[in-house]
Every structure is written in structure tokens, then in C-alpha cells.
Amino acid sequence: METRYEESTSVTIKSIIINIVLTVIKLVAGFFGNSNAMLADGMHSASDIATSVGVLIGNNISKKPQDREHNYGHEKAETLVAFVLSLVLLFVGAEIGLNSFKLLFNLDKVKTPNMLPLIVGIVSILFKEYQYYITIKVANKINSPSLKADAWHHRSDSLSTIGALIGIIGAMLGFKILDPLAGVVVSLFVIKVGLEILMSSSNELMDYSIEKEEESKLNNIAMNTDGVCNVKSFKSRRHGAMAYIDLTICVDGTISVFDGHEIAHNVEENIMDSSDNIKAVIVHVEPKKNCCEKCNHKTKI
Template sequence: MQRYDESRNVTIKSIIINVILSVIKVIAGIIGNSSAMIADGIHSASDIVTSLGVLIGNIIAKKPHDKEHNYGHEKAETLVAFILSLVLLVVGAEIGFDSLKLLFNLNEVKTPTLLPLVVGFISIIFKEYQYHITIKVANKINSPSLKADAWHHRSDSLSTVGALIGIGGAMLGFKILDPIAGVIVSLFIIKVGIDILRTSSNELMDYSIDKEEEEKLIKLVLNTKGVYNIKGLKSRRHGARAYVDLTICVNRKITVYEGHEIAHNVEERIIKEIENIKGVIVHVEPNNTNSCEMCKYNKKNIDF
């Protein structure tokens, strides 16, 4: 449960910061005559919604397995990441659309005061702080929803950079810089949204563990006493963790009990030595010289 506590703590901290930033940005935009800063404040407010989504996802994910969910609820984190990616895409498209409208209606771009510029710089410092503390915890506990939330903080920071360029340009008389910066920032946000959407979609469709993890697992299994070869290997992501299905070949002359002990040792080693593997199922088959030559993973074709 420690991973969920870490996620909850950093998310609550982000919510508090975002509430303060959203209010300050909107007020600064209204007083400082800056539509860009008002829009940026609304973008910050969307971070509150996504962070609340992460909290809800964590509450669901840490629930133990039940009759309807035999494998637990960890995919709630991936589902939240999927939803957050859609939010990022919508936010990015909205910023881009509004910026394009201003690009063809420069008369609507007002000259702002210094206040929103100062608030923008302060906002970037806080948003980058949020990104770094969130992504650090996300990588530590391998949380897809928290990674998505971290990139939402970074998108808000990029949005503020665009707003500052626009505000500074407008103050210097170059009003066109405001909408151009907005379009560029929107493209960055949309790209991040697409990346998270692709990752979360793969995980929802039982995406396999990555190649590095798979190679480590294969070598570990083949180095386990009693294992001749690996006839089959399947894996699937389940939120921040994964399940593995293995078929190993053992000496055909040993007893059922001895074969069971080898399979048990394989399971224990995988769970102990490879991070984020939640469960392992090992099927045992008798070793046969001809059939094992056909095994995908055997000691002859693996570089130890």
C-alpha cells in the first residue's frame, strides 16, 4: 500500500498548488487585461480535475481482488491515464483553436499589463516543481496515471511559456506573437496526449512487458536449476504491474513432485527478482530432445 500512499500525497500537494495558481492566474488575467493568462488559469484548473481523477484511480486500484475482479483493480490506474490523455488532447485542441481565431483577428488581442507577466513566471516555477516531484514518484512506483498527471503539469508549464511570449510580444507591440505561441504550445500538449493515449491503450489491451524485462526474465528462468528450456512465454500488463504465463521443459524422468518444486522455484525467483510482476503461472512439460530443439527459448540460443 506504500506506493498508493506516495501517489496520494504528491497528488494532494498538486491539487492544493493548482487551486492557488488557478485563482491567481484568472485574477491576474482580469486585472492585467490578458485573455492569454485567463485561458492559462482555466488550463491550470483542468489540472485539478485530472489530479482528482488520479486520486480516484488510486483508491480503486488498491482495492483487493474480489468475485467480479479476480485479478484485482490495478487497471483503474491505466483507465485514468487513458481518460487524462483525452483531457490533454481536448485542452491542446482548444488552446490551438482559440489561438488560430486570434491569429486572424489581431484587433481582439489586447495589450496586457506587467502583472500577468510576473504571475506567469511564478507559475512556471511551481508547475515545473509539480512536474518533477510527480514524475519522480510516478517512475518510482511505475504508475501510468501519475505519469499522465505529471505530463499534464508540464503541459500547463508549456502553456504558460506560450502565454508569456504572447503577453511580452503584445506589450512590445507584436500582437501576432500571442496566437502563434498558443498554436505551438497546443501542438506540444497534443503530442503528449497522443503518447499517453497510445501507452494506456496498449496496456488496456494487455500489452506485453518490454523487451528488456522479457530478456531478464528468460535468463532468470533458464538459470533456474532443473529448467531445460522455455517452450512458451506470454505476458500482459495489468496497470502498473504484469502477469506472466510460462511453459518450461524439465527432465521427463523426474517425479510430479520434483517438477512442481522446479515450477515453484521459478515463480518465486521471478516475483522476488523482477520488479512489478504480480503473478506467474508455470506449466511444466517433459523434456524431449526433438521437441525442445524447436523451443523458442533454449540455452543454445540465449546469450548469458
């Protein structure tokens, strides 16, 4: 059975090979087919290669076990890679937009495209949607932020190609302004995706909590563990694809230290067994008389 990192590496290598081929044929089609929109789209595909290589680097670092300098492991390398990928997307989007915007005021430099970039564009969309599908499938399965970012990079490339095709067809019909205008639209798609990934990865780097629904589910698991009177506090923080959980439970103050430890151990095991994305659970135990007024009077273990 493949590990999460082997699955991620496998799908990323496939993406790199496809992107190398697409970059070459797009740039050739854009140059010989007289399409600025296809040239811009080719540069976008070239950035896909760099981001996919970044994912591979992140995978290689993330799978390393904890060490003296990184007591909590290296999983945040995936989030860091996603953050860098978002910056690459923003840069590529801005570059495409600026170059296309300049051409809007220099339409005499815009040539009428031929059929070559049109054919290449259609083929590219099919390949990029295939890349998005296989990448997002693995990303959701292993909960990888960097792979999700890379998947959306593939989708943004597909959307940018659609925009390029609209511009190419319009220019072929005599509306030259549509070719550079398509480049501007493409850039907006890329920038939007880049901003979304930037916000998500930034939150994770600042120990963003897990989703409320997941938090509520784990809180209920703790509450339903024998011997737990109440959950006084529940905190979570993301760590790459994984998460850490810290909670304080209330127990009967008359039980032994051993029994209190057993309750805490059961809470930890129950939460860990409920999800593959929980790396560690820390449970603090307090006697209910010093804990809170909301304690449920459950039967002692």
C-alpha cells in the same frame, strides 16, 4: 513505510492544492492583465485539477483487493484513468488552439498585456516544474501509469506557460499577433502529450507486453533456475502498474511430478523476487522430449 497508493495520494493532493492556487491567479492575471495567452494557460491549469482528482479516484479503486467480479484485482483502474486524462488533455489542447486561432484573425480584439501576467507566468513555471519533479519521482518509483500521465500534464502546463510568456512579451513590445500565436503553440504542446499518453494507456488496456529488456531479464532468470532445460514460451501482460507473466518451461521427462512442481515453484519465486512490479507468475511444465529441440541438457535436481 508508506504504501505505493499512499505515496501517490500524498503527492496528488499537493498538486491539487497548488493547481487551485495557480488557476485562480492565472485567470485573474489574464483578465486584469489583458492577456488571452494567460487566460488560456489558466484554463489548462484548471484541467490539471480535474485530472489530479481522477488520479485520486483511480488510486482508491486500484488498491482494492481482488473480488468475485474482479479476480485479477483492480490495478487497471490506474491505466483507465490515464486513458481518460489523455482525452482531457486532447480536449483542452484543441479548445486552447481553436480560441487562439480565431484571435489571429481578430487582432483588434487583442489588448496589450501589462506586467501582471508576466510575473504570474514566471512564478507558475517554477511551481509547475516543482510539481512535475515530485510527481514523476513518485510515479517512476511505484510504476504508476496514471501518475506518470499527471506528471506530464504538469510539464505540459509548464511548457504552455513558457509559450504564453513569449506571446505576452511580444505583445508588450507591440507585436499583438504573438499573444494568440503563443496560444496556438501551447495547444500543440498539450495535444502532443495527450496523444502520447493515449497511445501508452491504450496499449496497456489491450494487455501490452512488458519491455523487451525486462522480458529478456526474466527469461534468463527462468533459464538459470536449476532443473530448467529451456523456456519454450514467455508471455507477459501489463495490469496497471503491475504485470502478469506466463511461461512454459522444459524439464527432464524422467523426474517425478513433485520434482517438476518444485522446479516450477522455484522459477516462480525467482521471477517474483526480481521485481516489485510482478503480480503473478504462471509456470507450465513440459517434458523436454515433447517440448522442443533447443533444450539444454542440464543436470537434474
